[in-house]
Amino acid sequence: MSVNNVSQSELDNILEANDMVILDFWAPWCGPCKTFAPVFENTSEKYPGVYFGKVNTEEEKELAESFGIRSIPTLVVIREKIVLYSKAGAVPAFSLEGLLDRMAGLSMEQVRDDIAKAQEEQGGSAA
Numbered sequence: 001m002s003v004n005n006v007s008q009s010e011l012d013n014i015l016e017a018n019d020m021v022i023l024d025f026w027a028p029w030c031g032p033c034k035t036f037a038p039v040f041e042n043t044s045e046k047y048p049g050v051y052f053g054k055v056n057t058e059e060e061k062e063l064a065e066s067f068g069i070r071s072i073p074t075l076v077v078i079r080e081k082i083v084l085y086s087k088a089g090a091v092p093a094f095s096l097e098g099l100l101d102r103m104a105g106l107s108m109e110q111v112r113d114d115i116a117k118a119q120e121e122q123g124g125s126a127a
Contacts, residue, residue: 006053008063018051025074036090
């Protein structure tokens, strides 16, 4: 699968259509972002079932803000519309692949149960 540019207006459709989405938040002036881009692109070829998207934080400020992006590059992994991972910093290919393998191996039923339990403990209700 190739890497796609992602905008705020497209995100809901992307999340609806894909079980697992990884977003790379970047900017054209960012040196580490430029260094990481080929790693992200090459990894996308190894994971055809994962949607790889790039978010230009200069063009998509609202989208970056909605994810709390403070530093770039930042990777965000979303599975079944749940953010499982969000961390700033470029990573080597083996780390990115390991991350995707771990995220794909998670039991989403357990993740939802853990979220509901944490919300109950905080006095909130599960959605």
